[in-house]
Amino acid sequence: MRILHTADWHLGDRLGRIDRTAEIENGVEQIATYLETEKVDLLLIAGDLFSELARTKTLRNSIRHWQDTFSRFLANKGTILAITGNHDNEVFCQTLQSAMTLAAPISSQGILEPGRLYLSSEPGFIRFCDPRSESTVHFVLMPYPTPSIYSGNLATKKPETLQEKTAQLEQALYAKLEDCITQLPPNKPAILVAHLNVTGLAPGTRAFRMGEDEAIFNLGDFSDRFAYIALGHIHKPICINGHPHIRYSGSIAKLDLGEKDDQKQVVIFDIDDQGLQDSPAVLPLKTRNVILQRWENPTEELALLLQKHPEGLSDLVKIEFVYSAKEDNLDNILQQINQLYPNWYSRDWQERNELRDSLASPIQNQAKGFRETVKEYVATELQNHPHDEREELQRKLDDLLVKAESKS
Numbered sequence: 001m002r003i004l005h006t007a008d009w010h011l012g013d014r015l016g017r018i019d020r021t022a023e024i025e026n027g028v029e030q031i032a033t034y035l036e037t038e039k040v041d042l043l044l045i046a047g048d049l050f051s052e053l054a055r056t057k058t059l060r061n062s063i064r065h066w067q068d069t070f071s072r073f074l075a076n077k078g079t080i081l082a083i084t085g086n087h088d089n090e091v092f093c094q095t096l097q098s099a100m101t102l103a104a105p106i107s108s109q110g111i112l113e114p115g116r117l118y119l120s121s122e123p124g125f126i127r128f129c130d131p132r133s134e135s136t137v138h139f140v141l142m143p144y145p146t147p148s149i150y151s152g153n154l155a156t157k158k159p160e161t162l163q164e165k166t167a168q169l170e171q172a173l174y175a176k177l178e179d180c181i182t183q184l185p186p187n188k189p190a191i192l193v194a195h196l197n198v199t200g201l202a203p204g205t206r207a208f209r210m211g212e213d214e215a216i217f218n219l220g221d222f223s224d225r226f227a228y229i230a231l232g233h234i235h236k237p238i239c240i241n242g243h244p245h246i247r248y249s250g251s252i253a254k255l256d257l258g259e260k261d262d263q264k265q266v267v268i269f270d271i272d273d274q275g276l277q278d279s280p281a282v283l284p285l286k287t288r289n290v291i292l293q294r295w296e297n298p299t300e301e302l303a304l305l306l307q308k309h310p311e312g313l314s315d316l317v318k319i320e321f322v323y324s325a326k327e328d329n330l331d332n333i334l335q336q337i338n339q340l341y342p343n344w345y346s347r348d349w350q351e352r353n354e355l356r357d358s359l360a361s362p363i364q365n366q367a368k369g370f371r372e373t374v375k376e377y378v379a380t381e382l383q384n385h386p387h388d389e390r391e392e393l394q395r396k397l398d399d400l401l402v403k404a405e406s407k408s
């Protein structure tokens with residue numbers, strides 16, 4: 001069976017004011033092309049299909065996009081197997097799963113039919129028939145661990161601290177994993193699909209939009225049992241402890257500045273009755289650049305860049321600059337930014353004479369209050385709206401802020 005491993009699509013995600021849907025869908029289309037050219041049997045998505053920022057309409061459009069993109073793959077008996085990640089909306093995914101099962105009931109024999117999408121938000125163990133060798137391929141699925149998903153294996157004692165809660169969740173996941181492994185037929189190759197943080201990453205490697213206190217799982221004792229471990233959650237493509245068969249495929253678009261240097265990719269591998277054949281192969285994905293621009297002399301820098309790229313650039317850019325009210329024209333600068341980088345996602349500036357601290361890090365030292373932060377955010381989001389509408393919304397916002405402050 002030939003399998004393509006990918007993860008962390010984050011459909012419907014945003015970066016500042018920029019909606020990333022079209023770009024991420026382009027990544028999905030590149031994957032669909034690989035499914036055909038590489039004659040893949042099963043597409044494996046290790047969690048985080050949707051962004052937590054996606055609206056219902058975006059979710060609907062994404063599903064429609066899958067229909068268009070994968071209909072041929074599915075009609076040719078290709079299979080899509082996905083698990084949920086921490087960014088996926090659990091209720092939405094469960095509804096989708098139930099609706100699919102209702103439309104096409106799953107056979108009770110235990111070996112799942114090819115030619116359809118399986119999206120699992122439950123940990124467990126499933127089987128498919130390998131269309132090449134007619135043998136059975138086993139998958140253990142471990143979606144992102146939340147107390148509701150792993151409740152069957154959770155200790156009954158209510159946790160008193162966050163550490164205790166994390167420890168209980170870790171134990172529940174290990175117990176479930178152990179339980180699935182005992183159900184596997186001995187000496188048959190199996191694949192583990194999991195959306196979580198594992199040990200063996202370089203210090204400071206953190207999951208997308210997650211804090212430092214996240215649970216980290218040690219797959220060490222379990223990893224020998226699997227021919228391949230398909231991980232999702234960390235957006236960088238990484239092999240764990242140098243093992244080519246234990247890896248994060250990484251996300252399919254550069255979702256923020258932390259991913260600016262990543263070469264996005266998917267992994268393809270073959271598995272048969274004997275286990276993994278050869279070393280997994282990596283195929284590149286074309287992605288849009290995400291960059292940071294810091295200017296001390298914005299007028300000059302912009303003139304140079306516009307001379308070089310009069311048509312503008314498609315990069316997603318975070319811009320920070322310092323200008324002088326005497327020498328620079330702020331309106332011109334902002335206009336030229338729109339011309340050069342129509343896809344800027346964040347911009348921040350400071351008038352040179354307003355600076356109190358050293359010039360070296362003027363922008364990072366801004367400490368804004370609640371009111372200022374909210375107003376600034378709304379002003380940025382509304383900048384492309386008609387003037388009247390903007391003024392009216394800002395007036396309403398002011399009223400709301402006054403009310404909120406009088407209550408607190």
Ligand SMILES: [Mn+2]
Binds near residue numbers: 208
């Ligand atoms: Mn994740």
